[in-house]
Amino acid sequence: MILERINELLSEVGQLSAKNAEEIEQLRLKYLSKKGEITALMADFRLVAADQKKAVGMKINELKQLAQDKLEELKASVGTEKQSRELLDLTRTPYPIRLGTRHPLTIVRNQIIDILQRMGFTLAEGPEIDDDLHVFTKLNFAPDHPARDMQDTFFIETNPDEVTKNVILRSHTSNDQSRIMERQQPPIRVICPGRVYRNEAISARAHCFFHQLEGLYIDKNVSFTDLKQVLLTFARELFGPDTKIRLRPSYFPFTEPSAEMDISCHICGGKGCGFCKHTGWVEILGCGMVDPNVLEACGIDSSVYSGYAFGLGIERITNLKYHVADLRLFSENDVRFLRQFESAY
Ligand code: PHE
Numbered sequence: 303m304i305l306e307r308i309n310e311l312l313s314e315v316g317q318l319s320a321k322n323a324e325e326i327e328q329l330r331l332k333y334l335s336k337k338g339e340i341t342a343l344m345a346d347f348r349l350v351a352a353d354q355k356k357a358v359g360m361k362i363n364e365l366k367q368l369a370q371d372k373l374e375e376l377k378a379s380v381g382t383e384k385q386s387r388e389l390l391d392l393t394r395t396p397y398p399i400r401l402g403t404r405h406p407l408t409i410v411r412n413q414i415i416d417i418l419q420r421m422g423f424t425l426a427e428g429p430e431i432d433d434d435l436h437v438f439t440k441l442n443f444a445p446d447h448p449a450r451d452m453q454d455t456f457f458i459e460t461n462p463d464e465v466t467k468n469v470i471l472r473s474h475t476s477n478d479q480s481r482i483m484e485r486q487q488p489p490i491r492v493i494c495p496g497r498v499y500r501n502e503a504i505s506a507r508a509h510c511f512f513h514q515l516e517g518l519y520i521d522k523n524v525s526f527t528d529l530k531q532v533l534l535t536f537a538r539e540l541f542g543p544d545t546k547i548r549l550r551p552s553y554f555p556f557t558e559p560s561a562e563m564d565i566s567c568h569i570c571g572g573k574g575c576g577f578c579k580h581t582g583w584v585e586i587l588g589c590g591m592v593d594p595n596v597l598e599a600c601g602i603d604s605s606v607y608s609g610y611a612f613g614l615g616i617e618r619i620t621n622l623k624y625h626v627a628d629l630r631l632f633s634e635n636d637v638r639f640l641r642q643f644e645s646a647y
Contacts (some may be wrong), residue, residue, distance in 0.1 A: 304346050308361045309341060315369045320376045329376070332367045340366055401409070403643045407513055407632055410620040411495050414515055417539040421532065423493045423517065428478035430471060430497055431458065437472050440480040440599040441556040449473065450553075454512075454564050456499050471499035475516035476556060479592075479611055479623030482518060483600035488607045490520040495616070506628040513616035518592070520602065526591055529610035533589065539569060540619070544570070550582055557590025568622045577622075584622060587614035 315333060316522040320326045333339050350358050404412075415425060438450055449455070459469040476495035495515040496645055502508045519528070530549065537545045546566040556562045564585050567578035589612035594604035617629055624643075626632070631639050 304343065304350060304358060307346075307399075308343065308358070308365055308618065312368060316370050318376065320380060322380055325375070326373055326376050326380065328586065330373055330543065334373070335364070340369060384445070384636060400555065401639050401644060405632075405640065406620050406624055406626070406643050409615055410623060411513065411515065411616050413540065414614070414616070414619070415493065415495065417536055418493050421535065423491050423519075425565055426482060426492050426494050427496055428472075428475070428481050428494055430499070432470060432472050432477045433468050434470060436477040436480045437470060437474070439475055440484075440596065442595045442646055443454070443555045447555060454500050454502075456501055472496075473500050474498050475613060477515040478516050479518050479556070480596070480600050481518065483597065483602055487521070487522040488602065488609070490609070491519055492519075506630065509617075509633065510630050511633075512629070515614050515616060517589075517612045517614075518609065519611075520592065520597070520607055522607060522609075524591075524609045525611070529589060529612070530592070531562055533582075533587075533612065537563075537586075541565060541568050541622070543546050548634065550588075552588060552590075554588060554590055556593050556596045557588075558593045560588065560590035563587045563589060563612075565622075569625060578623075584618075586618055586622070587612050589613070617637050 304362060311333075318329055320329060331338060335341070340362070343365075347355070347358065347362065388450050419425065434450070437455075438447065443449060455473045456471040457469070458471065472644060475494050475496050475498055478492075478496070482490060482492055482494075493515055495513065497511055497515050499511045502510055517532075519532075530640040532546050532548075534547075537547050545568070546564075548563065548564040548566075549630050552560045552562040565581035566572040567582050567584050569575050569577045570582070572582040574582050578584050589610065592609045594608075597604040597607060597609070617632060620626060621629075621633075
């Protein structure tokens with residue numbers, strides 16, 4: 303009888319399992335405590351025949367040992383499980399991952415696009431590598447115009463005859479004007495952001511590449527008044543409702559009349575500071591009515607249609623908005639600079 307019970311307990315104890323310290327304690331009480339199963343066996347042990355006492359006693363010791371070993375084993379396994387769970391808390395948020403930032407020029411370009419799209423302009427892009435025809439000739443640049451000069455323009459390929467320098471890095475986004483008018487009849491209302499290149503020594507105030515955004519509006523009865531109102535609304539949207547604009551007569555081969563637009567200095571509020579050279583005004587764009595010669599060169603009837611164009615510098619506007627003193631910061635990828643734009647969109 304007692305041997306049967308011992309064997310039963312041996313197989314039972316061999317299969318014990320526990321999930322935590324509390325369950326292990328329950329098992330200890332059940333088997334090894336004073337009121338436990340194994341202690342209870344001792345009571346029956348007294349009744350065992352003398353010649354069997356030795357064998358049964360050894361069995362009981364074996365059971366006791368097994369129970370003790372098993373509980374130790376369970377304790378150890380529950381312990382390591384607990385430890386590894388501490389290391390691997392799946393509910394925790396990951397390490398504080400630093401968000402990437404948009405480049406300040408991208409932020410400002412997106413703001414500009416956003417404002418002009420709300421005013422009805424659609425977005426287009428043209429090539430950075432283009433030919434003389436679209437960058438200069440169709441835009442009414444005289445053959446000897448200084449902008450075609452090596453001083454300003456990067457030439458990728460020069461024809462052997464040296465007459466047409468044909469593959470060039472565009473020096474302004476106005477090539478998009480000629481490309482769009484060439485393939486589309488009015489009404490045209492388009493903006494073209496992009497990178498432009500000029501052969502200039504790199505310094506805090508100049509770089510060999512920068513970014514512009516071109517605007518083009520061609521339709522019947524478009525006047526300079528339309529241009530002025532669009533630019534005023536644009537400036538107020540971008541720099542705030544108190545912003546003033548000033549148009550100064552200027553010259554571009556592809557617009558007539560032409561103007562440069564200043565805004566009241568965003569940094570000193572028009573009082574005069576280092577940035578605006580103490581004038582209270584900062585130039586942000588060139589503009590004008592598209593010259594009829596350009597319309598005709600691009601296949602648009604200048605007796606029916608008129609229009610305006612403007613080209614603005616994105617770096618310049620970004621400098622104004624964020625007070626960036628050195629143009630080189632925009633292309634050096636210094637994270638100490640870029641991280642300052644973490645909260646902008
Ligand atoms: N393309 C001119 C520049 O780069 C800017 C401009 C664009 C002027 C459109 C008038 C009209 O300076």
